[in-house]
Amino acid sequence: MRDVTKDNITDVFMSYMGEDMNPRLREVLSSLVKHLHAFARETNLTHEEWNTGIAFLEKAGEISDAERHEFVLLSDVLGLSSLVDMLHNRPEGTSSSVLGPFHITGSPDLAVGADMRKDFDDTVLLVEGIVKDPDGNPIPGATLDIWQTAPNGLYSSQDPDQDTYSFHGLQKVGDDGRYAFTSVRPVEYTVPSDGPVGDILRACGRHPWRPSHLHFIAEAEGFRPLVTEVFPEDDKYLDNDTVFGVRKDLVMTYVPMPAGSFPEEGYELSGKVPGDYLKVNFDLTLVPKD
Ligand code: BEZ
Ligand code: FE
Numbered sequence: 696m697r698d699v700t701k702d703n704i705t706d707v708f709m710s711y712m713g714e715d716m717n718p719r720l721r722e723v724l725s726s727l728v729k730h731l732h733a734f735a736r737e738t739n740l741t742h743e744e745w746n747t748g749i750a751f752l753e754k755a756g757e758i759s760d761a762e763r764h765e766f767v768l769l770s771d772v773l774g775l776s777s778l779v780d781m782l783h784n785r786p787e788g789t790s791s792s793v794l795g796p797f798h799i800t801g802s803p804d805l806a807v808g809a810d811m812r813k814d815f816d817d818t819v820l821l822v823e824g825i826v827k828d829p830d831g832n833p834i835p836g837a838t839l840d841i842w843q844t845a846p847n848g849l850y851s852s853q854d855p856d857q858d859t860y861s862f863h864g865l866q867k868v869g870d871d872g873r874y875a876f877t878s879v880r881p882v883e884y885t886v887p888s889d890g891p892v893g894d895i896l897r898a899c900g901r902h903p904w905r906p907s908h909l910h911f912i913a914e915a916e917g918f919r920p921l922v923t924e925v926f927p928e929d930d931k932y933l934d935n936d937t938v939f940g941v942r943k944d945l946v947m948t949y950v951p952m953p954a955g956s957f958p959e960e961g962y963e964l965s966g967k968v969p970g971d972y973l974k975v976n977f978d979l980t981l982v983p984k985d
Pocket of ligand 1: 768771794796905
């Protein structure tokens with residue numbers, strides 16, 4: 696086409712795609728370009744703004760490496776990661792939520808009832824629940840990959856003072872589908888805001904905070920893997936998580952338990968928690984694979 700105009704350029708783009716192109720790629724790319732062109736028309740995008748956008752993408756590329764994924768963070772703070780999650784969520788299962796950049800592979804085994812708190816001195820938190828199917832039947836042998844911040848608000852990969860696997864554990868549930876571990880209450884923290892995504896947050900008058908949460912990846916043979924996180928109802932950022940990860944069914948309560956009531960057996964810390972502690976009960980429902 697030699698007569699490309701601002702009115703026909705979207706159709707011209709479509710006409711340039713080959714006949715034998717992958718049909719799904721055609722669908723996704725056509726829609727992307729249609730919306731991109733509509734966005735430029737709607738905002739009457741200027742050269743200067745286009746340049747700013749390109750410079751932003753370049754900065755995001757420059758700051759990214761094997762550990763830092765600025766484009767994923769961009770997708771997170773724009774709500775795209777959460778939207779994609781919710782598009783594929785199944786209502787009969789526990790909602791999924793963002794993975795975030797602090798998951799690491801190879802976490803150590805954490806037996807049912809074991810302690811993740813190690814030498815961090817804080818109020819003990821007992822977390823337990825059942826991994827079950829949508830009919831309520833326990834799923835024996837399911838595995839849970841669990842991770843969280845230390846009380847200083849840092850994940851182990853952000854903190855040279857913590858061991859690599861501090862506050863990370865891999866638990867295989869028993870025949871009754873039950874998981875249990877002790878830890879400390881995770882704390883709220885900020886997403887990395889020293890890069891271009893931080894600039895966007897500031898330019899939008901937004902804060903970089905996430906409500907405190909416990910991360911889980913639950914997996915079991917024959918079931919869809921679930922990547923999720925659970926949040927306490929009393930967190931001050933629950934209603935304005937900067938990455939839009941909170942769902943109603945992922946909100947739980949830390950129940951204060953009186954001194955002397957910690958179970959006398961079945962936990963690594965049994966007999967070692969004389970004072971009060973916190974307890975949360977949270978079941979995870981996995982959906983069978985299609
Ligand atoms: C997190 O939960 O660890 C996280 C999620 C998205 C962006 C940054 C951090
Ligand atoms: Fe997190």
